[in-house]
Structure formats: structure tokens, C-alpha cells
Amino acid sequence: MKKMKIGKKLLLSFLLTVVISSLAGVASMFLMHHMDTTYGAALTDYGFLQGDIGKLGMDFQAHRTTVLYLIQETDSARRSELKDELQNYVNSIAADMDELANDCTLQADKEFCANLQNLMAEYTVARDETIRISDLSSKEATDYFRANAAPLAKELSQQISTMLTEKSTAGNIQSKNLSKKAITSLITNIFILIAAIVISIFIALKLTRSFVRPLKEIEKAAKETANGNFQISVTYSGQDELGQLSDSIRKMTENLRIIIKDISICLAEMANGNFDIQSTAGDAYQGEYVAIHDSIFCLRDNLSRTLSEIDTAASQVDAGGHQVSNSAQSLAQGTTEQASSVEELAASFSEISNQVENTAEHARIAKEENQYTHDQIEICSSHMNHMMDAMRAIEEKSQEIHKVIKAIEDIAFQTNILALNAAVEAARAGEAGKGFAVVADEVRSLATRSQEASKGTTALIDDTVRAVAEGTQLSNDTNKALHDVIMSAQKVLKEMTLISDATEEQADSIAQVTIGIDQISSVVQSNSATAEQSAAASEELSSQADLLKKLVSQFKLVR
Structure with a gap:
């Protein structure tokens, strides 16, 4: 049965039921035909024959009475009527005798009918002679009738009565037998009908059981699979549609079990920081499952690429921080030298003030010192330009790092959403999704920590950018001051040249130089503080870059 299709099973069961019903119907029809034949034979042998004999006896008695009336009647008109009436009875008797002869099927009945016809012939001769004599003499006709016709009539009546009694008795017996046969036939029909119904019910139950048992097993497997239990197995096997459905259920549960196990392994490895993973069940991802496979490994590639x-970027920030630190240290050293030069210049101008008489010599010395100061200021201006270029580079790199951190925050947010969706799906899966829910919680926790770290890094980078902006502003101010110093130094040099021609202006020029020197001293001190701040900020930026590199080094990225 398992090798047959459901349609063939149903067709075979229907055909068996039809055959059984047909056999029961044929048997019932055979019994009914047999009863019909038996009733027909009984009706023919006893019923019809009994009626014919009864009618013949009644007609014969009426005929006999009419003959007696005719013998006693003397009126010619009345005798004519009686003769006509007698002729009608004679015709009826003849017709009754013909019907009786036709209805006789048994040999004894045929012999009785033949004997009755012979007696009737003898009686007819005696009767006709009696009627002829009655036309002449009523008394002689009566005597003749009594001597010749009456015994024959009596014998005919006795045979008709005896035959009627025998047929009535035999008919009653046959009727009882037929009643018994009818009851037996009815019981047989009922038994055949019950047997057909029982066999049909047995076939229906057998067919139903062959459907219900595998369907219940398949239904149980489907419910367990819907509840997240993929360890359920379907034992039914066959070549029919239910067997094919069972094979499909087994393949589906096995494929889902393989896919979920592979997803759990991949997510567990990524949760442990290992992004250099590959699927061990690539052939199991078919149809709509390919999108899940592609999404997981797309997430892996995006996270790995972002961390790379x-x-x-952290390496570049670290290198830039070291470069800024070195530049700031050089700037601090230059400002120290500038402070020393300014002090020497102040001493020289003090000497010029005390030794006005040596103006020319002092002017020459002041010119040389001013030239030297001018050269140093040009060097400081060049250093400030380099420092401003480095500060702009730091600001650009900080903006790039800010973009990278923004990308990390977006990825962390998307990872958090994906983990939340995974937790919801795990909650729907029930007991079977508990492990998947734990993995989803760990992924969401990692995404939250990544987001918090990125926010902290963003805050540090924003502080660094603000410090760099302040350093840039201070550098611009310093550059402007240096430009003013250069202009002042040029003026001093010009004034020193004109000292020999305008000694009266020497005091004013010295005052201006003194003011310029004070400005230079203020600018130099400001440069020194700015250089120290830049060095401290670059060191902090470098330490943050090292920390970021250590955090990234905990992950095993895709190569």
C-alpha cells in the first residue's frame, strides 16, 4: 500500500466498495428472482388452478340447477329462456375447462383435467338426452336424468370439490413454505447487506488509518519545528504523496538544523572578536536562506574593514602627534633662544643710553644686533609657518578621524538594531532560540560598548580639534607679532643708519626699540606657552591613538 499513490488507494478502495456492493446487489436480486419464480410457480400451480376449479364448480352447479329447472318447466317461453341461459353456462363451462387445461402444469393435474373432460363429455351426452326427452315428457326426462345424468353430475361435483380441497390444502402448505422462504431470503439479504457494510467499513478504516497515522506524525513534526525543536524525526516512509511529504519534512528540519548551527558558530566567533571566519555549511543556504548567509558575511566584512x-587612522594620528610634539619642542627651544637674544638686545640699548658719546659705535653694534635679531625673527617666522602647516594637517586628520568615528557609531547602531531583531526572533523561537538570544545580547553589548568608546573618542578628538584651533589662532597672532617685530626691526635699522645725521632723534628711536623689545619679549613668552600646550596636546593625542590601536588589536580581522 505504501508504494501506491493516494489517488490509486482511493480508487482501489472505491472499486472494492463498488464490487462488494454490486455482489451484494446481485445476490439480493438473485434471491428476489428466485422468490419471484417460486411465487409465480405457486400461483400458477395452486392459485390460478384453484380459482379455475372454483369457477368451474360454481358454473357447473348453476348449470346443473338450470337443467333441473328446464326439466320441470312446461311453459315454452320460459323453457326457451332457460335453454338460452343453459347455453351460456355451457359456454362458460367450456371456457373454464379450457382455462383449467391451460393452467395445469403438473402431471397429476393434467390427468385430473383429462378425466374431468371425459366425465364432462359423458355428462354432456346424458344432459342433452335429458333435455330432448324433457321436450316430450317432463316425468320421463326427470327419471332419465336421475338414472343417467345425476350420477355423472354428482361424480363431477365430487371430483371438482375434492380437487379444490386438495389444491386449497396444498396451497396453504405452499404458502407457509413460501413465507418461510421469504423470511429466509430477507434474513439472507440482511446478512449480505451487513457483510457488505462491515467489509466497506473495514476498507474505509484501513484506508483512513493509512492516512491518519502519517498525517498525525507529520503534524506533530510540523508543530515541533514551528516551536523551534529541530530534533524531531518523521519515521513514515513510502512512495506515495505522504511519503514524499515526510521526506521533505526530514530534509527541511535537517537543513534548518545545519543552518542555525552554522549561524551560531559564526556569531559566536564574531562575538569573541574573530572576524576571519568562513561558513562550514555553504551548500545548506539555498533559496531565501542565501540572503541570511550574505547578510552575516556582509556584516563581518563591514566590521572588519571599519576596524582596519x-x-x-590611529597609526596616522600617532605619527602626526609625534611630529607635532617634535615641532612644539623645537618651537620652545627657539623661543628660549629668542628670549636670550632679547635680553642681550636690552643690555645693548641700555649701554647706548649710558654712552651717548659713543653713539656711532653703539649704532654700528646696534645695527649688527638688530640684523641678527631680524635674522632670528625670520627663522622664528619660518618655524611658525611650519607649525601652522602642521596644525592644519592635525586639524584635517582630526576631521577624518571624526568621520571614521561617526562611521563606527553608525555601524554600532546598525549592529545594535540587528542584535535586537535577532533577540526578537530568538524570543519567538522559544527554548530553541535561547542560545541565539544570548549571542544576540552579547552582540548588542559589544555594539553598545563600541558606540560608547566611539563617543568617548569623539569627545577627545573634539577637545583636540579645539586645542588645535586655539593653537592655530595663537600661531596666527604670533606670526602677526613677528611680522610687526620685523617691521620694527627694519625701522630700528633705518633709524640706526640715520643716527649719525640725527643724533637728536636717537632717544626717540631707542624708546621705540625698547617698546619693540618689550613686545618681542611678550610674544616670545606667548610662543613658549603655546609650544608647551601643543606638545602636551600632541602627547595626549598620541596616547589616545595607542589606546585605539590596542582596542583594535583585540580583533582578528579578515585578511
Whole structure:
């Protein structure tokens, strides 16, 4: 049965039921035909024959009475009527005798009918002679009738009565037998009908059981699968549609079990920081499952690529921080030298004030010192330009790092959403999704920590950018001051040249130089503080870059 299709099973069961019903119907029809034949034979042998004999006896008695009336009647008109009436009875008797002869089927009945016809012939001769004599003499006719016709009539009546009694008795017996046969036939029909119904019910139950048992097993497997239990197995096997459905259920549960196990392994590895993973069940991802496979490994590639970019950016920030620190240290050293030069210049101008008489010599010395100061200021201006270029580079890199951190925050947010969706799906899966829910919680926790770290890094980078902006502003101010110093130094040099021609203006020029020197001293001190701040900020930026590199180094990225 398992090798047959459901349609063939149903067709075979229907055909068996039809055959059984047909056999029961044929048997019932055979019994009914047999009863009909038996009733027909009984009706023919006893019923019809009994009626014919009864009618013949009644007609014969009426005929006999009419003959007696005719013998006693003397009126010619009345005798004519009686003769006509007698002729009608004679015709009826003849017709009754013909019907009786036709209805006789048994040999004894045929012999009785033949004997009755012989007696009737003898009686007819005696009767006709009696009627002829009655036309002449009523008394002689009566005597003749009594001597010749009456015994024959009596014998005919006795045979008709005896035959009627025998047929009535035999008919009653046959009727009882037929009643018994009818009851037996009815019981047989009922038994055949019950047997057909029982066999049909047995076939229906057998067919139903062959459907219900595998369907219940398949239904149980489907419910367990819907509840997240993929360890359920379907034992039914066959070549029919239910067997094919069972094979499909088994393949589906096995494929889902493989896919969920592979997803759990991949997410567990990524949760442990290992992004260099590959699927061990690539052939199991078919149809709509391919999108799940592609999404997981797209997430892996995006996270790995982002962390690689963070590592690269941290290296660049670290290198830039060291470069800024070195530049700031050089600037601090230059400002120290500038402070020393300013002090020497102040001493020289003090000497010029005390030794006005040596103006020319002092002017020459002042010119040389002013030239030297001018050269140093040009050097400071060049250093400030380099420092401003470095500060702009730091600001650009800080903006790039800010973009990378923004990308990390977006990825962390998307990872958090994906983990939340995974937790919801795990909650729907029930007991079977508990492990998947734990993995989803760990992924969401990692995404939250990544988001918090990125926010902290963003805050530090924003502080660094603000410090760099302040350093840039201070550098611009310093550059402007240096430009003013250069202009002042040029004026001093010009004035020193004109000292020999305008000694009266020497005091004013010295005052201006003194003011310029004070400005230079203020600017130099400001440059020194700015250089120290830049050095401290670059060191902090470098330490943050090292921390970021250490965090990234905990992940095993895709190579």
C-alpha cells in the first residue's frame, strides 16, 4: 500500500466498495428472482388452478340447477329462456375447462383435467338426452336424468370439490413454505447487506488509518519545528504523496538544523572578536536562506574593514602627534633662544643710553644686533609657518578621524538594531532560540560598548580639534607679532643708519626699540606657552591613538 499513490488507494478502495456492493446487489436480486419464480410457480400451480376449479364448480352447479329447472318447466317461453341461459353456462363451462387445461402444469393435474373432460363429455351426452326427452315428457326426462345424468353430475361435483380441497390444502402448505422462504431470503439479504457494510467499513478504516497515522506524525513534526525543536524525526516512509511529504519534512528540519548551527558558530566567533571566519555549511543556504548567509558575511566584512580603517587612522594620528610634539619642542627651544637674544638686545640699548658719546659705535653694534635679531625673527617666522602647516594637517586628520568615528557609531547602531531583531526572533523561537538570544545580547553589548568608546573618542578628538584651533589662532597672532617685530626691526635699522645725521632723534628711536623689545619679549613668552600646550596636546593625542590601536588589536580581522 505504501508504494501506491493516494489517488490509486482511493480508487482501489472505491472499486472494492463498488464490487462488494454490486455482489451484494446481485445476490439480493438473485434471491428476489428466485422468490419471484417460486411465487409465480405457486400461483400458477395452486392459485390460478384453484380459482379455475372454483369457477368451474360454481358454473357447473348453476348449470346443473338450470337443467333441473328446464326439466320441470312446461311453459315454452320460459323453457326457451332457460335453454338460452343453459347455453351460456355451457359456454362458460367450456371456457373454464379450457382455462383449467391451460393452467395445469403438473402431471397429476393434467390427468385430473383429462378425466374431468371425459366425465364432462359423458355428462354432456346424458344432459342433452335429458333435455330432448324433457321436450316430450317432463316425468320421463326427470327419471332419465336421475338414472343417467345425476350420477355423472354428482361424480363431477365430487371430483371438482375434492380437487379444490386438495389444491386449497396444498396451497396453504405452499404458502407457509413460501413465507418461510421469504423470511429466509430477507434474513439472507440482511446478512449480505451487513457483510457488505462491515467489509466497506473495514476498507474505509484501513484506508483512513493509512492516512491518519502519517498525517498525525507529520503534524506533530510540523508543530515541533514551528516551536523551534529541530530534533524531531518523521519515521513514515513510502512512495506515495505522504511519503514524499515526510521526506521533505526530514530534509527541511535537517537543513534548518545545519543552518542555525552554522549561524551560531559564526556569531559566536564574531562575538569573541574573530572576524576571519568562513561558513562550514555553504551548500545548506539555498533559496531565501542565501540572503541570511550574505547578510552575516556582509556584516563581518563591514566590521572588519571599519576596524582596519580605524587601525590605519590611529597609526596616522600617532605619527602626526609625534611630529607635532617634535615641532612644539623645537618651537620652545627657539623661543628660549629668542628670549636670550632679547635680553642681550636690552643690555645693548641700555649701554647706548649710558654712552651717548659713543653713539656711532653703539649704532654700528646696534645695527649688527638688530640684523641678527631680524635674522632670528625670520627663522622664528619660518618655524611658525611650519607649525601652522602642521596644525592644519592635525586639524584635517582630526576631521577624518571624526568621520571614521561617526562611521563606527553608525555601524554600532546598525549592529545594535540587528542584535535586537535577532533577540526578537530568538524570543519567538522559544527554548530553541535561547542560545541565539544570548549571542544576540552579547552582540548588542559589544555594539553598545563600541558606540560608547566611539563617543568617548569623539569627545577627545573634539577637545583636540579645539586645542588645535586655539593653537592655530595663537600661531596666527604670533606670526602677526613677528611680522610687526620685523617691521620694527627694519625701522630700528633705518633709524640706526640715520643716527649719525640725527643724533637728536636717537632717544626717540631707542624708546621705540625698547617698546619693540618689550613686545618681542611678550610674544616670545606667548610662543613658549603655546609650544608647551601643543606638545602636551600632541602627547595626549598620541596616547589616545595607542589606546585605539590596542582596542583594535583585540580583533582578528579578515585578511
